[in-house]
Amino acid sequence: MRATALMAVNVFRESVRDKVLYNLVLFAVLLIAATYLIGQLTAGQDIKIIKDLGLAATSVFGVFIAVFIGIGLVSKEVERRSIYALLAKPIERHQIVLGKYLGLVGTLAVNLAVMAAALYVVLAYMRWLSSEGTIKALEAPALDPAMLKAIALIFVELSIVTAIALFFSTFSTPILSATLTFGLFVAGHFSADLRNFDQVVDSPAAARLARALYWVLPNLASFDVKAQVVHGQHVSAGYMALTMAYGAAYIAALLIAAMVIFSRRDFK
Numbered sequence: 001m002r003a004t005a006l007m008a009v010n011v012f013r014e015s016v017r018d019k020v021l022y023n024l025v026l027f028a029v030l031l032i033a034a035t036y037l038i039g040q041l042t043a044g045q046d047i048k049i050i051k052d053l054g055l056a057a058t059s060v061f062g063v064f065i066a067v068f069i070g071i072g073l074v075s076k077e078v079e080r081r082s083i084y085a086l087l088a089k090p091i092e093r094h095q096i097v098l099g100k101y102l103g104l105v106g107t108l109a110v111n112l113a114v115m116a117a118a119l120y121v122v123l124a125y126m127r128w129l130s131s132e133g134t135i136k137a138l139e140a141p142a143l144d145p146a147m148l149k150a151i152a153l154i155f156v157e158l159s160i161v162t163a164i165a166l167f168f169s170t171f172s173t174p175i176l177s178a179t180l181t182f183g184l185f186v187a188g189h190f191s192a193d194l195r196n197f198d199q200v201v202d203s204p205a206a207a208r209l210a211r212a213l214y215w216v217l218p219n220l221a222s223f224d225v226k227a228q229v230v231h232g233q234h235v236s237a238g239y240m241a242l243t244m245a246y247g248a249a250y251i252a253a254l255l256i257a258a259m260v261i262f263s264r265r266d267f268k
Contacts, residue, residue, distance in 0.1 A: 004095045008102035029118040047126050048230055051140075054119035055150055055226040058112065062158045063185060065111060070104055070165030071177040094259040101166050101255060108158050116151050140232035149240060150229045156247040157223035161185055163254035164218075170262040187213075188220030218250050 123143055140146065164184050168177035191214055222243050225235050 004099040004102070006099070008099045008106065010099075010103065014103075029115060047123065050119075050122055050126060051144075051147065051230045052226065054122065055147065055154070055230070058115045058119065058151065059154050059157070059224075059226070061115070062108060062112060062154060063161055066104070066108060066158045066161040067165050067178055067181050067185075069107070070162045071169045071174045071181065093263045097166065097170070097259045097262050098255065101163065101258075104162050104166075105159055108162065109155065112151060112155050112158070116148075119147070140230070144229065144232075146229050146232075146235065149235050150226050152240070153223040153225055153243060156244055157220055160188075160218055160220065160247055160250055160254075163251045163258070167254045167258040167261075170258045171265065184217065185220065188218040189224070191217040191219050191221070219246070223247065 120143060127143060161181065165177060165181045168180050172180070227233075228235055
């Protein structure tokens with residue numbers, strides 16, 4: 001366990017020092033701040049626009065961070081041949097995989113916190129500028145704590161994307177890993193459509209294949225509650241718990257598969 005923790009800390013430090021990471025976070029924070037200017041174009045709806053675009057920016061840039069750093073967690077070690085130094089140490093291969101994953105998840109948590117704080121700062125400024133009539137007309141408070149629910153589910157979704165990137169990086173090249181991860185990310189947001197695929201096709205084989213893909217692909221659309229939060233709709237604690245449990249189960253399955261593949265990989 002100590003070896004896993006040390007590996008996670010090292011990955012966290014390396015990720016924080018990565019210039020690409022800094023650029024993505026800075027760009028995301030600037031985009032969240034820029035939503036203030038965009039919101040001014042829609043009279044009376046500026047706070048709602050800022051919430052919507054701010055949460056969307058947090059999600060999109062979080063995906064880029066998860067993919068571009070996640071795909072290099074293992075492949076970078078192999079390309080540098082530093083993997084041999086790691087394997088020579090008293091550490092199991094599954095500890096390497098788990099430690100690298102936890103380190104990147106910690107990095108994601110810190111960056112999401114920064115972007116969320118930036119969003120709340122912009123919203124606080126907008127609330128200070130808005131009239132009482134505008135504030136009372138809002139469907140949800142300007143500094144709505146419910147936005148933290150959307151951010152929490154974004155974090156779980158990004159943790160799944162990180163696990164997918166790590167899984168592919170254990171046996172594939174960085175470019176192919178990035179392509180496959182982005183492909184699964186997009187497919188995961190439309191996987192629910194596969195459930196009713198038999199209603200639009202006449203082929204039983206195609207319908208069975210679609211149903212099988214529905215159960216295999218991650219249902220990432222269930223983690224998207226941004227619209228509900230922005231419009232003041234209630235997101236129940238039961239839904240949050242069930243969705244997070246699903247995410248944890250999917251992450252565990254991906255990590256186990258990644259550990260098995262990495263443990264059997266021959267680096268000679």
